[in-house]
Amino acid sequence: MFKGNKALKSLLALALSTVMVLGLTACGDKTADTKPADTSDSQTAEATSEATEAPAADSNEGPFGIKYAEDQTLRLVYGAEMSTLRTYGGEGTAVSWQGISNCISALVCRDCYGNIQPDMAESWDVSADGSEYTFHLRKDLVWSDVEGNDMGPITAKDFQTAVEYCCDPENGVTDSSLLLLKNYKELIDPEDPNKDISTLGFEVIDDYTIKVTLADVIPYFINTFNIFPVPTDYFLEMGEDYGMDNESIYYCGPYIMTTFEPQEQRVYEINPNYWDLDNVHIQKIIMKYNAEAATLAPEMFKRGEIDYADIGTDILDEWMKADDTKDIVIPGLPDTTYMYYYSFCYNPQFDDEYEPDNYMKAINNENFRKSLFFGLDRRKAYLCLDPYNPDQFLTTTVTPRTWCSINGTDYVDLPALKEITGRDNYGFDPDKAKEYRDKAKEELEAAGVTFPVKLLMPYNPNTTGWDKEVQVVKQQLEELLGSDYIECTIEAGPSTGFLSEVRRAGKYGFMKLNNGSNEGDPCSWIKAFVDGANWNFMGDVLYEGQLPTVERDGSKSDDNKDLQELVTKYYELLDTAKSYTTKSQERYDAFAEAEQFLIDHAFVIPYAKDTFGYHVTRTNPFEQITGQDGRYKYMHVLEEPLTNEQYQALYADWQEKQAASLK
Amino acid sequence: MAKLSFKFSIKDAKTEKLADTLLSVEKDTLLKSDKLTDEEIKNIPEDLFVPHALDEAAAEKTGYSSYSYWGSTVRTFRQNKMAVAMLGIILVILLFTFIQPYLPGQYDPNLINNDPVTGMQIMNEPPGEQFWFGTNAIGQDMWARIWAGTKNSLFIGFTVAIIQAFVGIVLGMIWGYVRATDFFFTELYNVISNIPTTIILILASYVMRPSIRTLIIAMCVTGWLGMARFIRNQVLIIRDQEFNMASRCLGTPVWRVITKNLLPHMVSVIMLQMALAIPGAIASEVFLTYIGLGVPLDIPSLGNLVDSGRALMMSPSLRYQLLFPAIMLSIITVCFYLVGNAFADAADPKNHM
Amino acid sequence: MLKYCAKRLARSVVSLAIIVAVVFSLLRLMPVEGYFSQLDQMTEAQINNELEKMGLNDPVPVQLGRFYVQILHGDLGKSTRYRDGYPVAKIVKKKAPISIKFGLLAMGVSLPLGMLLGILMAKKKNGIADKLGTLYIILIQAVPSAVYYLLIQLYGTSALKIGLLYDDDKPITMILPILSLALPSIAGYAMWLRRYMVDEENKDYIKMAKAKGVPKAKIARQHVFRNAVVPMVQFIPGSMLLTIAGSIYVESLYSIPGMGGLLVEVIKRQDNNMVQGLVIIFAVLGIFGLLLGDLLMALVDPRISLTKKEGSR
Secondary structure (H helix, E strand, C coil), rough: CCHHHHHHHHHHHHHHCCHHHCCEEEEEEEECCCCCCCCCCCCCCCCCHHHCCCCCCCCCCCHHHCEECCCCCEEEEECCCCCCCCCCCCCHHHHHHHHHCCCCCCCCCEECCCCEEEEEEEEEEECCCEEEEEEEEECCEEEEEECCCCECCCCCHHHHHHHHHHHHHHHHHCCCHHHHHHHHHHHHHCCCCCCCCHCCCCCEEEECEEEEEECCCCCHHHHHCCCCCHHHHHHHHHHHHHHCCCCCCCECCEEEEEECCCCCCCEEECCCCCCCCCCCCCEEEEECCCCCHHHHHHHHHCCCCEEEECCCCHHHHHHHCCCCCCCECCCCEEEEEEEEEEEEECCCCCCCCHHHHHHHHHHHHHHHHHHHHHCHHHHHHHHHCCCCCHHHHHHHCCCCCCCCEEEEEHHHHHHHHHHHCCCCHCCCHHHHHHHHHHHHHHHEEEEEEECEEEEEEEEECCCHHHHHHHHHHHHHHHHHCCCCCCCEEEEEEECHHHCCCCCCCCCCCEEEEECCCCCHHHHHHHHHCCCCCCCCCHHHCCCCCCCCCCCCCCCCCCCCCHHHHHHHHHHHHHHHCCCCCCHHHHHHHHHHHHHHHHCCCCCCCEEEEEEECCCEEEHHHHHHHCCCCCCCCCCCCCCCCCHHHHHHHHHHHHHHHHHHHCC | CCCHHHHHHHHHHHHHHHHHHHHHCCHHHHCCCCCHHHHHHHHHCCHHEEEEEEEEEEEHHHHHHHHHHHHHHHHHHHHHHHHHHHHHHHHHHHHHHHHHHCCCCCCCCCCCCCEEEEEEEECCCCCCCCCCCEECCCEEHHHHHHHHHHHHHHHHHHHHHHHHHHHHHHHHHHHHCCHHHHHHHHHHHHHHHCCCCHHHHHHHHCCCCCCCHHHHHHHHHHHHHHHHHHHHHHHHHHCCHHHHHHHCCCCHHHHHHHHHHHHHHHHHHHHHHHHHHHHHHHHHHHHHHHHHHHHCCCCHHHHHHHEEEEEEEECHHCEEEHHHHHHHHHHHHHHHHHHHHHHHHHHHHHHHH | HHHHHHHHHHHHHHHHHHHHHHHHHHHHCCCCCHHHHHHHHHHHHHHHHHHHCCCCCHHHHHHHHHHHHHHCCCCEEEECCCCCCCCCHHHHHHHHHHHHHHHEEEEEHHHHHHHHHHHHHHHCCCCCHHHHHHHHHHHHHCCCCHHHHHHHHHHHHHCCCCCCCCCCCCHHHHHHHHHHHHHHHHHHHHHHHHHHHHHCCCHHHHHHHHCCCCCCHHHHHHHHHHHHHHHCCCCHHHHHHHHCCCCCCHHHHCCCCCCHHHHHHHHHCCCHHHHHHHHHHHHHHHHHHHHHHHHHHHHCCCCCCCCCCCCCC
């Protein structure tokens, strides 16, 4: 939420990202007052106790000589807005989720190391086969209205009301968390006759106990499942008007939104009835909207008017050189909320001007794909986003390092992926690229492809740095491979609705795509390349020019035979991997194999992790989970801007503890 | 531009003025002082008052002068030294945008310059010997970009001006001449002028992808109306004026009426409108870029140069990236404004002495 | 007079109906996205269901008819994407007064100043005041406003030692936005007034008055100025009403929660109901302003008869 443009950028990822809120999170001085119950997932438990270095809530000093401000008021400017406070049936953008998540708690939350912690559920049990979860709610939870009045207890019924709302196809809500539950998909499908809500894998045992049954057993369920309660009586009374503004909603999170004026300001104040007030330090958050936030924020930070500002690459140089600012510019952390890939579009829907048929023939050829795979200078492209330290963000694999590990081996170091991980220059190899180019040229000329192949490269003008990156990539590729081989056309997409108009509409030829996940499982990232996913449309080669949104008749065209074979093979590998339903070496190896296949056949070019970007701040970024900026519980406002030195110390400390927590 | 409230634009103000001056008949010459003292009157030589003999040949002559419309226009225009200088500047700029890429040692405006040693982009290099106007955040040469941007912006401006003028003149003539269409056009005018221009610009830019073509179409959709209305007013005024009626009574063919009686009176309005449409179009482009609907970045234009420069305003050392395009924009606007006015004055037959 | 008003009013209503129809039809060309807040999560069937519910699957004329009825009831519909489910009228009601306040204050500053400058300039054509004034007018036109607004904000706030953004509780923060709004308007008023005064001065009756020996000051005051102001009067009601539209640049720079940029914003976010609502409001005010202007002009200038046929000159 700190970042306006980041929020917009993240719109891109919503298609496949699952519930983001889930990952919102927390940190540092977390002392869980209740112990999570035993779970079969070794990841979730245990970590808590180690994360307790930070001082008590009322202390004035943090680690490494950081001083907390007297006045715990956080002041921000922002440029992207949320339109409603509805948890369900809302707009569902990242911005709006982040706004809501400060006001509404969920069953579980995360700590600053990304581990699942109890929130409204004080503990949970998992059945032996992993198909049933039983959540035990806290008994002291109450609703608050906008003035902070106690509006009655929160019970399991309030969760049920929310779930029932999401099950009614009339409401047009599809909740990604509930999709994991038995029968949800059927219930929301208007075509399906099954409308009996009792068949849903969701059951209220008593006022404080909820049992859910999974559709398919998945080991990372708890990492990705989350639901929010609604105040049953009030919710039903308000109907469509619930959550329309800050007064027509009840609160159960750490903050109450006392002012909600879209495109003006939002003010959060502490919720006096919150169950975990000891860990809420910031008393008040004042967020002012400014359409020019990106331009004004750095200056406002300098003048002490706000507590956080992004430093765009444009002005970074100057800030890094000036005496008064060079010590406080904090580099962004690599962040795995989203991952970025360069990819072709396997079901191109762009205008005839860019010769989609010719393009399709070209990308059907593996050597053509490989020429770009090896030809893309990832490092150079990334310099547009971070001119100082691009290396910590770049990746050679679809799944990032440290995402998950098995028996002490990081997933990316598994035998199947080892060679790919070890590549120099992140896979950029100009000689190989030229070699593949020559082969591709020969083969494609025989197949009647006309050169240069036109690659449409759209970008979202609202995403910081993308405009620059796309120009760099175009020039680099054309220079290396020759403009008689490929012809890149840069096109500015619409800044609002970019996702739906360009990416989901298949109107690109070669573009940077991103995708979000938070499951902490090897399937997290590569499963995004499934059939029916509307982002690189890989599965669509199995059908003839039919979009995933229409009912497909399954007819195949022979034009992309090579692709079809490979994609079929890939799905087989994926299915095999998925058939191992518990966390095991077999599961990890199988997924690694699928991933290797995906990369080796150059279906996608792994590119980079997400980042906050350079910024200046009067907060401690490690009090939040990386990337999940937006939840202010656990955070403090600092007296002075955080210095780079403090930041580095905090980072080292955090890395150490995170590694320990994942053990 | 977002002129929802009553602000002003040079265009309207100046053309309105012309219309008014065309209407008013009196001339400054009447003001010439002819007050003479008694002394002076006495001193006037008597022989000035001897009656001239009747010249039969001269009496047969009808009024004829060697008046040439364009000759007079050019002559009058040339008297305005400032405007001539400005015209010179415009021509030099225009010419230079075409010559610049062919000069030795020039960079391609979209070329990202890499440091030959490190292979890194030469970012934000201040103006210096290698890059005269410095480089931007990804190492593109600002000098080349500004000239390419000027060229593109002028292209947009000229195209818009020409389309507006053509459509405006044709429809304006019909509007003025064919009385039956008056109601239709008037209503159309009322309706369109009441829909905020911003909406039309945005809708058009939205429906079509951001590109130069889109910008031109969006600006022309409403732009022609202003021109058409002025033409129509001119036609109405002149059509019923005595000299024109006389001309028609004498049997002057319609073609001659249009070219000799109507057109000279309108050339001034047309030229002024066109001259002002160019900076107007560039200003609209800046606005559209501001709200995110401008041309893509690989087509440099003054609009996107100014807009990306604006974001750097807060950093004193990078302000050159805003300064240069802004200066170029200002020069172009001022030049067209002054030249347009001077030419309009010169083209007005009433100013031909 | 009354008959004229009635006639004008009727014509305004017709124009308005046409404007609504045009905008309405244009918006139907936009993707249906504009009616949903979370289209990505909906299935084809759900979307269709909702469209049916909103009546968007009916032919456009039917929808239009329904929309006219709706407007007649004073209902502008509900926002979908800008602020989910919130009535358009309520949003406007909150924002409009702020823009009007700024607009009127800026007008209160710029109108007298602009007139003063115009008079000074007209007083001596090609004098120093005239030349400086012209320079100012040209500069205002030539320098992109997006640039000088930012400069005013940057240096103005540090000179006044105030925050960069507008603050409701500190009236001093209103100075810079008003100044920014006033600068171009001053140039505008000055330019028009100068024009009209110079034209007026060239008229026969002024020459006659001069010939008769009427004092210069009296001529300027009683004849030139009074007559020159008449055409300006026509625009004043309209521009006062349209202050409601706000200024996109100024308001977004200072975070002023007014209407400026609202239209742009909702068009970009494809909030079709908001676009419709706003266009109708602006069109009504525009047309109404024009009507008021004409009436006011007739009141100020007894020579103008409104019943004269338009277009015959």
